[in-house]
Amino acid sequence: MVLFNSDQVVSGESILALTRDLCKPATGVVSQGNDELFSRIGEELPLTLHRYASGSQQNGWVVPKRWRVERATISHNGTLLYDGASHTLAVAQLSKSFKGTVDFNELAAHVITDEKRPDAIIYHCAWQYRPWDIDWVFSIPFGEFSAFPTGGRFEIDLETIAEDGEMLVGECFVAGTTPQTIVFNSHVCHPHQANDGMAGVALLIRLFQWINARAGNRYSYRLILAPEHLGTVFYLGDRTRDELELMVSGIFAEMPGVAAPLKITSSFLGDQPIDILFAYLFGACGEKTVSVPWRKGAGNDETVWEAPGYEVPFVELTRCIDQFEPYPEYHSSLDTAESLDSEYVERFYLILKQAVEILEKNRTYQRRFDGLPCLSHPDYNLYCERPDPAVNKGLPGDSEKWGGLLDSLMRYFNGRTSTLDIALRHDLSFHLLWDYLRKFEEKGLVTSEPAVIRRHPVVSRNENSLTQGR
Numbered sequence: 001m002v003l004f005n006s007d008q009v010v011s012g013e014s015i016l017a018l019t020r021d022l023c024k025p026a027t028g029v030v031s032q033g034n035d036e037l038f039s040r041i042g043e044e045l046p047l048t049l050h051r052y053a054s055g056s057q058q059n060g061w062v063v064p065k066r067w068r069v070e071r072a073t074i075s076h077n078g079t080l081l082y083d084g085a086s087h088t089l090a091v092a093q094l095s096k097s098f099k100g101t102v103d104f105n106e107l108a109a110h111v112i113t114d115e116k117r118p119d120a121i122i123y124h125c126a127w128q129y130r131p132w133d134i135d136w137v138f139s140i141p142f143g144e145f146s147a148f149p150t151g152g153r154f155e156i157d158l159e160t161i162a163e164d165g166e167m168l169v170g171e172c173f174v175a176g177t178t179p180q181t182i183v184f185n186s187h188v189c190h191p192h193q194a195n196d197g198m199a200g201v202a203l204l205i206r207l208f209q210w211i212n213a214r215a216g217n218r219y220s221y222r223l224i225l226a227p228e229h230l231g232t233v234f235y236l237g238d239r240t241r242d243e244l245e246l247m248v249s250g251i252f253a254e255m256p257g258v259a260a261p262l263k264i265t266s267s268f269l270g271d272q273p274i275d276i277l278f279a280y281l282f283g284a285c286g287e288k289t290v291s292v293p294w295r296k297g298a299g300n301d302e303t304v305w306e307a308p309g310y311e312v313p314f315v316e317l318t319r320c321i322d323q324f325e326p327y328p329e330y331h332s333s334l335d336t337a338e339s340l341d342s343e344y345v346e347r348f349y350l351i352l353k354q355a356v357e358i359l360e361k362n363r364t365y366q367r368r369f370d371g372l373p374c375l376s377h378p379d380y381n382l383y384c385e386r387p388d389p390a391v392n393k394g395l396p397g398d399s400e401k402w403g404g405l406l407d408s409l410m411r412y413f414n415g416r417t418s419t420l421d422i423a424l425r426h427d428l429s430f431h432l433l434w435d436y437l438r439k440f441e442e443k444g445l446v447t448s449e450p451a452v453i454r455r456h457p458v459v460s461r462n463e464n465s466l467t468q469g470r
Contacts, residue, residue: 010206012342018202019194019337026088026191029128029227030066030165038170044205050169058237064131066165067094075155084138088191089333092124092137097160101153111138118143120332169235170225176217183250189227194337200254203349232304247312248453249274252300255318256348257340258327261288265297265316268306272313273453280424298326362420362451367413380443418451
């Protein structure tokens with residue numbers, strides 16, 4: 001069995017070094033390059049590979065064929081103008097074959113290009129999700145296409161091969177002391193794309209190496225690396241209701257490397273424990289952050305995880321600049337590891353690491369007293385001094401926060417309110433608060449238990465129809 005490779009120093013640069021490796025294969029929803037990719041990932045993590053044959057269907061989603069380009073030339077009067085076999089993105093994924101002559105307007109209808117990014121080859125991926133719409137398309141940098149002649153005829157020689165293959169979904173599972181599972185997800189289908197794909201994958205690989213090396217994880221952790229939407233659709237379609245019930249929260253992570261604020265998209269319901277966790281983390285992380293409603297971020301597989309019958313509370317963490325223009329290099333040949341900032345990648349990694357640490361440490365507290373304890377009594381020595389308008393006590397700047405906490409703290413010892421709830425409500429450091437509340441337990445004032453993430457039960461379609469009929 002492959003062992004976790006956990007002996008590396010995790011830095012933004014180490015994550016980008018792995019990103020470069022992962023960007024080498026020509027991946028896709030179904031692609032020969034996926035075998036190479038998962039082989040490389042398997043050197044870092046033990047993986048279970050789930051395989052779904054071309055033509056398999058789930059709720060109307062269809063696993064496409066495995067596809068490759070044999071020839072892809074555009075010529076004019078016998079002069080070669082463009083060789084679409086020179087780059088993986090230069091022919092739209094799953095394009096059909098075409099051989100013949102066309103005029104300029106006909107050619108332009110089969111070309112995608114972007115005037116704003118004249119050197120970019122644009123990534124066209126729609127037919128992987130809609131194989132019934134397949135036509136043929138070249139992707140040509142605007143700087144080259146604008147130099148094409150506009151008169152005469154163009155000779156097109158495009159031969160592509162589509163054959164049966166398999167869609168691969170990689171899964172890594174780290175068991176904890178409880179079967180309750182936190183899911184992490186990123187996609188692997190964008191060929192050679194760094195920020196929109198492989199940097200998120202590399203970052204989660206490094207995170208899972210660290211999770212596996214932690215002693216005594218309470219939660220279990222599941223990493224799903226899959227083609228966008230399709231992979232998750234088929235993976236979840238194979239899960240039992242019991243398995244789904246154990247998936248209590250999830251995070252989709254990608255686009256970590258551009259110089260933009262961290263952005264969190266809420267879960268569908270918006271008030272779930274995973275939302276509370278990131279509300280705290282975004283307030284405490286020390287960098288600019290943006291919180292947006294459900295599906296107002298970049299938009300990814302959270303719709304699949306949260307779909308009816310699954311309903312796993314899922315958030316999306318990115319550095320997406322704008323929902324419809326995520327970052328300048330988006331979906332193009334410009335999206336390379338060299339375009340990413342290692343410091344932003346590292347901070348992204350660290351906030352996910354903090355998320356795991358807080359989930360693991362979070363506790364609830366049950367009082368062992370009635371009334372109001374005198375916390376300044378020498379037997380306890382737990383009182384937090386507050387500023388006095390008449391006396392300068394030389395207190396630190398956050399002393400009023402800690403003093404104000406005591407006005408409410410005894411009511412939080414109810415077996416339901418967690419360390420995280422209190423830290424968020426009073427704008428306090430989770431870790432300092434955790435240490436402080438530990439002293440209450442040491443003094444015999446409270447008992448504590450690990451905080452439990454409770455999610456809404458999965459509702460099957462039959463149960464839903466019964467409920468609606470009442």
